[in-house]
Amino acid sequence: xxxxxxxxxxxxxxxxxxxxxxxxxxxxxxxxxxxxxxxxxxxxxxxxxxxxxxxxxxxxxxxxxxxxxxxxxxxxxxxxxxxxxxxxxxxxxxxxxxxxxxxxxxxxxxxxxxxxxxxxxxxxxxxxxxxxxxxxxxxxxxxxxxxxxxxxxxxxxxxxxxxxxxxxxxxxxxxxxxxxxxxxxxxxxxxxxxxxxxxxxxxxxxxxxxxxxxxxxxxxxxxxxxxxxxxxxxxxxxxxxxxxxxxxxxxxxxxxxxxxxxxxxxxxxxxxxxxxxxxxxxxxxxxxxxxxxxxxxxxxxxxxxxxxxxxxxxxxxxxxxxxxxxxxxxxxxxxxxxxxxxxxxxxxxxxxxxxxxxxxxxxxxxxxxxxxxxxxxxxxxxxxxxxxxxxxxxxxxx
Numbered sequence: 262x263x264x265x266x267x268x269x270x271x272x273x274x275x276x277x278x279x280x281x282x283x284x285x286x287x288x289x290x291x292x293x294x295x296x297x298x299x300x301x302x303x304x305x306x307x308x309x310x311x312x313x314x315x316x317x318x319x320x321x322x323x324x325x326x327x328x329x330x331x332x333x334x335x336x337x338x339x340x341x342x343x344x345x346x347x348x349x350x351x352x353x354x355x356x357x358x359x360x361x362x363x364x365x366x367x368x369x370x371x372x373x374x375x376x377x378x379x380x381x382x383x384x385x386x387x388x389x390x391x392x393x394x395x396x397x398x399x400x401x402x403x404x405x406x407x408x409x410x411x412x413x414x415x416x417x418x419x420x421x422x423x424x425x426x427x428x429x430x431x432x433x434x435x436x437x438x439x440x441x442x443x444x445x446x447x448x449x450x451x452x453x454x455x456x457x458x459x460x461x462x463x464x465x466x467x468x469x470x471x472x473x474x475x476x477x478x479x480x481x482x483x484x485x486x487x488x489x490x491x492x493x494x495x496x497x498x499x500x501x502x503x504x505x506x507x508x509x510x511x512x513x514x515x516x517x518x519x520x521x522x523x524x525x526x527x528x529x530x531x532x533x534x535x536x537x538x539x540x541x542x543x544x545x546x547x548x549x550x551x552x553x554x555x556x557x558x559x560x561x562x563x564x565x566x567x568x569x570x571x572x573x574x575x576x577x578x579x580x581x582x583x584x585x586x587x588x589x590x591x592x593x594x595x596x597x598x599x600x601x602x603x604x605x606x607x608x609x610x611x612x613x614x615x616x617x618x619x620x621x622x623x624x625x626x627x628x629x630x631x632x633x634x635x636x637x638x639x640x641x642x643x644x645x646x647x648x649x650x651x652x653x654x655x656x657x658x659x
Contacts, residue, residue: 270289270293272285277659280325281326283322283658284323284326287318288319294360295360300360300361301361303414305414307412307414308359308361309361310409310413311364311366312361312363312364312365313369313656314365314369314653314655314656315345315365315376315653315655316348316349316655317348317362317363318362318655318656318657319363320348320349325341330343333384334346334347343655344651344654344655345376345650347373347377348373348402348405348406349402350401350404350405350408359412364412364413367415367419370409370419370420370423371419371422371423372653373406375646375647376649377399377403378426380648380650382430382636383637392437392441393438393441393445396434396446400434400454403427404454406423406427407424407427407458416469421462421465421466421469422478424458425478425482426640426642428458428462429542429640430640431451431455431458432542432545432546433545434451435448435451435452435455435545435549436624436625436628437624438451439620439622440622440624459482459485459489463482463483463486478642479507480507480510480512481512483500483504483507483512484510484513484543485542485543485546487500487501487504487520488516488543488546488547490520491519491520491523491524491550494524501513501517515538519534519547523550526557526558526561528554528555528557528558528583529583531554532554532584532585535547535585536585539631540631541631542639544627544631545628549620552597552620553617556598556616559610559613560613562575563611574607574609574610575607576608577591577602577606577608580608585625585627587625587626590621590623593622594617594621597617597618597619598613598614598617599613599614600612600613600614
C-alpha cells in the first residue's frame with residue numbers, strides 16, 4: 262500500500278512553479294483522498310460540500326491552463342480573473358469519486374447564483390444576437406449548481422430559492438429565444454431542463470412539508486408544473502390532487518381557468534386570461550400553446566363557414582384581435598397554416614392546411630408588454646441581492 266502511495270506523496274512535495282504543476286499536485290491530493298475513501302457525509306448519507314469558492318481550485322487552474330476562461334468570467338476590464346470563474350457542469354461521478362472540497366455548500370451556491378443574476382443575466386439583452394451563447398453559459402453553470410444541490414440533498418431556504426431562480430430562467434428563455442434556429446437554441450432541451458428543475462423543486466417542497474417547513478413560492482411553481490400539462494388531462498388532474506393544499510391560491514386558480522379554456526377550445530377566453538391575469542412568466546410558459554390554440558380556432562371558423570355555406574373568408578382584423586396577434590405575427594402564422602389575407606383584408610379559410618408546419622418565431626407583444634421589471638429581477642423573484650463576488654478572495658493552496 263505504501264508503495265502505491267509513494268508516487269502521489271512525492272508529487273505532493275514538488276514545487277508548484279507553473280499552473281500545470283498546481284493541477285498535478287492537486288490531482289495527486291484528490292487521488293489520495295479517493296483511495297482513503299474520505300468523504301464528509303451527514304446523517305442522511307448525503308455528501309457535505311466544503312468548497313469555499315464559486316469554482317473549485319483545481320478546475321480554476323486547469324481551465325486557465327487550457328485557455329477555457331469564458332468571456333462571462335472576465336473582470337470589468339475584460340481580463341482573465343480566476344476570482345470570477347464559475348464551476349462548469351460535469352456528469353455526476355460515482356459516489357467513490359466525489360470529493361467534498363469540490364462541492365459548494367448552500368452559502369457558496371448563493372454567492373454564485375447572486376453573481377450570475379447580477380452580472381451575467383443582464384448581459385443577455387446587451388447583445389441580443391449573442392443570446393444563444395449567453396444561454397449556453399448560464400445553462401451550463403446553473404446545471405452545475407443543481408447538481409451540487411442534488412448530490413448534497415439540500416432543501417434549506419437558500420437552496421430552494423436558487424432552484425426557483427434557475428426554473429424562472431428556463432421559462433424566460435423558452436420565450437425569449439424562440440426566434441433562433443434549433444441549431445442555436447434547442448427548445449426541447451430547454452424544456453427538459455425546466456421539467457427537471459420543477460421535479461427537483463417538488464421533491465424539495467415535499468421533504469420540507471414532512472418537516473413542517475413552509476415554502477412561500479410553492480404555489481407559483483406548482484402552477485408552472487400544471488401549465489406544462491395542458492395537453493395531458495390525466496397529468497393535470499393528478500397535479501391538482503397533489504397540490505390540493507394550494508388550491509385556494511391565485512396561481513393554481515389561474516392554471517385551472519387556463520386548462521378549462523384550453524380543453525374546451527375556448528380560444529378567446531384563453532387569450533383573455535393571458536392578457537388580463539397572467540404574469541410575464543406564466544405567459545412566457547404558455548407561449549408553447551399559442552400556435553395550437555390559434556390553429557384550432559381557425560379550423561373551427563373554417564368548418565363553421567362551410568356548414569353555413571357562407572363565403573369561406575373571415576375578417577383578419579377580428580381574428581387578430583380575438584387571438585391577440587401582432588400584425589407580423591398573424592402574417593407568419595397564416596403562412597404556416599397554408600393561407601393568407603386577401604385584398605379585402607379577409608383570411609382565406611378555404612386554403613387552411615391540416616396542420617401548422619412549425620411554430621411562429623415572432624416575439625408576442627401580449628407577453629412582452631408584461632415585462633414590468635428587468636429580467637434579472639424577474640428571475641430573482643424580486644429586488645436583487647448584493648453581489649459579494651468582488652469581496653470574495655478565492656482559496657489558494659499555494
